[in-house]
Amino acid sequence: MTTLRQTFRLYPNQNQQRQLFKARRWHQYIYNACLAGRKHAWETEGRSLKYFDQQNKLPQFKKDNPEFAVLGSQALQATVKRVDLAFVAFFQGLRKRPKFKSLRNYSGWTYPGSSGWKVYTNGKHGKVELRDLGLSIRMRGVAKQWGNPTTLTIVYRPSLNRWYASFTVEVPTVEAKYGSTSDLKYESIIAYDLGISTALTTYDGSEYVELTNPHFLRNKEQEVKRKSKQMRRKVAPNRNKKNKPSNRWKKARTAVSRLQRKVSNQRLDWQHKVTSDIASRYDIGVTEELRVRNMTRKAKKGSKRNRQKAGLNKSILDVGMFTLNKMIGYKIEAKGGLLLVLDTKKVKPSQRCPNCGKVHKHWAQLSNRHHVCDACGFEIERDQGSALVMYQVAINKQPGDGIALADVDASGSTSKRRNRKDTASLKQLQQKKRSKLSKSSPDDGVARNPVLL
Numbered sequence: 001m002t003t004l005r006q007t008f009r010l011y012p013n014q015n016q017q018r019q020l021f022k023a024r025r026w027h028q029y030i031y032n033a034c035l036a037g038r039k040h041a042w043e044t045e046g047r048s049l050k051y052f053d054q055q056n057k058l059p060q061f062k063k064d065n066p067e068f069a070v071l072g073s074q075a076l077q078a079t080v081k082r083v084d085l086a087f088v089a090f091f092q093g094l095r096k097r098p099k100f101k102s103l104r105n106y107s108g109w110t111y112p113g114s115s116g117w118k119v120y121t122n123g124k125h126g127k128v129e130l131r132d133l134g135l136s137i138r139m140r141g142v143a144k145q146w147g148n149p150t151t152l153t154i155v156y157r158p159s160l161n162r163w164y165a166s167f168t169v170e171v172p173t174v175e176a177k178y179g180s181t182s183d184l185k186y187e188s189i190i191a192y193d194l195g196i197s198t199a200l201t202t203y204d205g206s207e208y209v210e211l212t213n214p215h216f217l218r219n220k221e222q223e224v225k226r227k228s229k230q231m232r233r234k235v236a237p238n239r240n241k242k243n244k245p246s247n248r249w250k251k252a253r254t255a256v257s258r259l260q261r262k263v264s265n266q267r268l269d270w271q272h273k274v275t276s277d278i279a280s281r282y283d284i285g286v287t288e289e290l291r292v293r294n295m296t297r298k299a300k301k302g303s304k305r306n307r308q309k310a311g312l313n314k315s316i317l318d319v320g321m322f323t324l325n326k327m328i329g330y331k332i333e334a335k336g337g338l339l340l341v342l343d344t345k346k347v348k349p350s351q352r353c354p355n356c357g358k359v360h361k362h363w364a365q366l367s368n369r370h371h372v373c374d375a376c377g378f379e380i381e382r383d384q385g386s387a388l389v390m391y392q393v394a395i396n397k398q399p400g401d402g403i404a405l406a407d408v409d410a411s412g413s414t415s416k417r418r419n420r421k422d423t424a425s426l427k428q429l430q431q432k433k434r435s436k437l438s439k440s441s442p443d444d445g446v447a448r449n450p451v452l453l
Contacts, residue, residue, distance in 0.1 A: 002173045003150070008121075008141035010128070010154075010163040016135050020163060023133055024156060026068055027079045028106040034083040035100055051084040072116035072132035075109050082110075108155040117152050119167065128152070128165050139165055147171035159257045174336040190278060191286040191391035193349070193383045194324060196315045200274065201383035203391050204282065208384050211274060216266045217318040220259060227256045271324055279331035286394040288344045288386070292322040312366075340394055347393055349386040353378055 012020060038049045058076050062069050068076070089095040111117045118129045121139070123146030129136045146169060153166040192202040200211040234249035245253075278285070296316050299309035329339040342349070351363045353371070355378035363371055363382070372379050380388070 001170045004169050006143040006169050007164055007166045008139040010165050011138045019133050027109040028103050030079045032100045034080050054080050074113050074115050075111050078110040078112045104158050111152040119149055145171050188282050189284040190282040191387045193386040194321045195383050198383055199319050201387050203387040213319055216263045220263050275327035283337040285328055285332045286340045286390045288342045288349055349389040352389050354385050354388040
């Protein structure tokens with residue numbers, strides 16, 4: 001079984017909304033109380049409280065505070081577990097030290113099991129019952145795949161003033177098959193390279209397709225700065241001086257949030273369209289391992305290129321490389337396909353010549369966009385060369401190891417390629433029949449790499 005997350009929008013009436021706000025405030029109080037308890041135990045006794053230490057205090061806490069008795073026990077335990085997970089991540093060095101959460105920054109609560117709630121839907125609209133609160137709320141939305149719901153998280157977005165119900169659903173796993181039992185077309189392979197100016201460069205054995213970066217953030221950057229400057233001129237809140245924000249500041253902040261949300265939605269919509277189109281056309285995806293977190297780190301102290309590195313980081317995040325890679329992977333695998341992630345340090349797709357296989361270290365510089373091999377004279381654009389190298393690895397036709405490349409008349413030939421740029425999707429990509437790979441004789445004495453497919 002595979003677990004998916006499906007989210008629906010809730011439409012509570014005024015009375016139901018008051019109950020939801022009250023429950024959210026109670027769970028926020030429990031979260032901060034657990035955080036304060038851990039802090040007090042460490043400062044006074046020098047010991048660290050565990051999850052079960054605080055969970056076992058919940059029954060007595062509900063007796064001492066009758067207003068919390070209406071909340072389900074499992075929902076309260078999940079809130080206590082949030083604090084425990086936050087400290088576990090902190091001790092592992094993955095997150096910063098947990099802090100007290102204001103009501104605005106506390107999104108909602110979770111029902112970790114089937115107790116305390118029930119949903120009535122077949123994946124399209126419906127209603128959800130919160131039995132501990134005595135509420136039956138109408139919800140709308142369409143799930144791409146519906147199954148057995150196991151958990152429920154109620155989420156509130158203050159910037160949108162909207163409530164959401166997020167379910168984790170168990171669905172049957174689509175297992176990848178191989179050999180004669182497989183429905184996959186092994187010729188249906190696409191290798192793709194992620195970039196900045198060109199967001200996506202793909203190669204499927206017949207042609208290249210380059211998707212230029214839409215630059216959603218760059219196009220709205222000046223407008224965001226202008227509205228942010230207007231917000232700074234208003235009376236902002238100051239907790240130390242106990243100053244409340246002015247209504248003009250609230251309106252200006254809403255305008256900035258709305259603009260930033262629009263940029264995010266545009267990028268997400270574009271990513272879904274591009275990745276869905278790729279996943280619908282190809283059964284096997286090939287890419288290299290990218291560590292976006294390391295790629296977007298700040299420049300070292302004392303570096304003279306701080307502004308250049310900051311601009312590069314912004315461009316990488318504007319493309320959304322991590323999200324693009326993740327979407328293509330899970331969408332191809334969801335239909336039973338395969339995603340091959342190559343080791344960048346071993347394959348070196350951006351430094352290797354696709355024709356002879358020689359590795360050029362100076363090709364690693366981002367400023368070197370057009371590659372000319374000094375060994376064989378082969379010329380190719382940087383992103384196209386990376387996609388071609390990854391495609392050759394996937395079909396086990398790597399240059400430089402004694403295996404002949406596809407001949408001139410084959411679909412993988414380097415002599416008959418068309419370059420095309422498209423800013424939207426791959427919908428206009430021509431579907432061509434892939435010629436079957438020519439098999440090398442097993443007795444020719446050539447050492448071969450292991451087959452990846």
